[in-house]
Structure formats: structure tokens, C-alpha cells
Amino acid sequence: MGGTKILSGVVDREGNVLRRHEGESPATSEADVLAALDASVDALLDDRVSAIGYGVPANLERGTGRVLRATNLHFDDFDLAGHARARFGLPVGVENDANAAALAEWRLGAGRGLSTLVVLTLGTGVGGGIVLDGALYRGWAEVGHLVVLAGGPPCQGACHGRGHLEALASGTAADAVARELFGAEATAHVLVERAQAGDAGARARLAEIGGYLGAAIGSLANLFDPELVVVGGGFGEAAGELVLAPAEEAARREALAPADGTLRVVPAELGSDAGLVGAALVAFEALDGTR
Numbered sequence: 001m002g003g004t005k006i007l008s009g010v011v012d013r014e015g016n017v018l019r020r021h022e023g024e025s026p027a028t029s030e031a032d033v034l035a036a037l038d039a040s041v042d043a044l045l046d047d048r049v050s051a052i053g054y055g056v057p058a059n060l061e062r063g064t065g066r067v068l069r070a071t072n073l074h075f076d077d078f079d080l081a082g083h084a085r086a087r088f089g090l091p092v093g094v095e096n097d098a099n100a101a102a103l104a105e106w107r108l109g110a111g112r113g114l115s116t117l118v119v120l121t122l123g124t125g126v127g128g129g130i131v132l133d134g135a136l137y138r139g140w141a142e143v144g145h146l147v148v149l150a151g152g153p154p155c156q157g158a159c160h161g162r163g164h165l166e167a168l169a170s171g172t173a174a175d176a177v178a179r180e181l182f183g184a185e186a187t188a189h190v191l192v193e194r195a196q197a198g199d200a201g202a203r204a205r206l207a208e209i210g211g212y213l214g215a216a217i218g219s220l221a222n223l224f225d226p227e228l229v230v231v232g233g234g235f236g237e238a239a240g241e242l243v244l245a246p247a248e249e250a251a252r253r254e255a256l257a258p259a260d261g262t263l264r265v266v267p268a269e270l271g272s273d274a275g276l277v278g279a280a281l282v283a284f285e286a287l288d289g290t291r
């Protein structure tokens, strides 16, 4: 589930997306959101489907999966798993969308086989998930709201903080840089294109974004000592090494030994399917009773 669309799919245990469906994410009421969600399941349901998983951009109650508060959706303290189990008669798993994407990158993507890693997604906002000692951290990992520049630009949406990673290294932040450099119509896409074509100003500003990202990663390294930091999301993937290389350099500067020499920042492997595949893995957890 996203703020603008609901992507659903039939996914097998290996992460292959066998069928997919895309619908609008209504911004009107909880009943409308629920109707759209149910329709996105109905569109794909057949006898092969053995469980349903949801990735929701929301804070969930730990242990129950109750949707407490969604950032860009009309969902307020709702038992989505209970609703779906009753309606569809299948095992149901619910997880925060960024956590689900991190689960997918760990199990089936860039983090395969590791036991401690951090996954960051740079899109409209900045999301993330943390795998610690061989288990996904299921709490509120609001990695996008780490402070990387005290007193910096204001954050987005309902966040009243300043200088958060999301305000400095999201696709939205890159859009603002693009407008500043190349005019009102420019977007992060243009910024990356110009940098790839060798524009020194564009390259410098993407390196600056990478520096902010690296500051956050360095702090995360000093907390969790991840073997790997995986960066995905629409903007993260488009910018690639233009942002990741300066991020790794900055992160190593901030990280304590031995991470100052060993920490790696790599691109995500599952692309825009990470959230979808992660939701499926959450469904299989519910089916197998492994949660």
C-alpha cells in the first residue's frame, strides 16, 4: 500500500511475482481505503493463494499487527489482519511497508545470508528497516527521521522536525535541488540525468545528498554495526553510485572501527517489487506460523 497506489500480486516463496494488479489508493475515508484494498485482493484471488500479506505505511502495534496510525492514508487504529481473515478465510500477515521491503531485501535480495543489515529506501520519503542478529526488527524504525543536520530544513507532512534524513536525501529533496539548479519544471530525474551527462553542479549536489545519507548511515553503523547497508527506492536506484559512493565515504568517516574500513553501501536488488515481495514473505510467515 502506498499513498497514491495499491500494488498487489500473487507471489511464490522464491519471490517470483506471478500476477500483479495496480489500483488507486483513495485519500477519502477509511471505508474507501478498505474497499480498495479488498478489491485489490479480489482481483487476484484464486485457489493457488494460501495466505495474504500486507505492507502498510503505518505504525503497527507490536505483536498484534493492529494498524495504529498511517502517515498518508485514512487508517486509524484498525485491525486489518482480523478484517482480512474474516473476509477471505486465509492466514493474514501485516507489516509496516518499509519493514516488509527490508525483509525482502534480506531474504531474497542484496542482503541474502547476512545476519545484521540496514535497508534504506529513498523515494517520496525515506523509509528503512533493520535486521539485527538474524531477525527483522519489528518496531518503529523511522530511519527517515534521523537528524543529520540540526536546525536544517523542515521535514515533510506531519513531522515537525528539522534537518531529518527525509528532508535532505529523499526524492522530494532531490526534486527541490533540481528546481533550484534547472528551473521550476525540473525533477530529481533531471538532476540525475544532468549529473550522468557530466554536469559538475548536479554531481556536486548529488554528492551533497550522499553526504547527508552517509551521516545517517555512519550513525546507524555506530548503533547496529551492520555488515551491509542496502539502498533502494525510486530515487536511490536512479541516482545509484552518484549518491551511494559519497554516502559510503561519509559513513566510513563517521563510523568507529572496524566499520570505518569495512562498511559497505550497496544498491537494492529487488527494485520497486521489494515492498510487494516483502508483503508476500509476511504472508508466508503467517501461513507457516513462524511469527
Ligand SMILES: [Zn+2]
Pocket (backbone or CB within 6 Å): 144, 145, 155, 156, 159, 160, 161, 162, 164, 166
Ligand atoms: Zn522528520
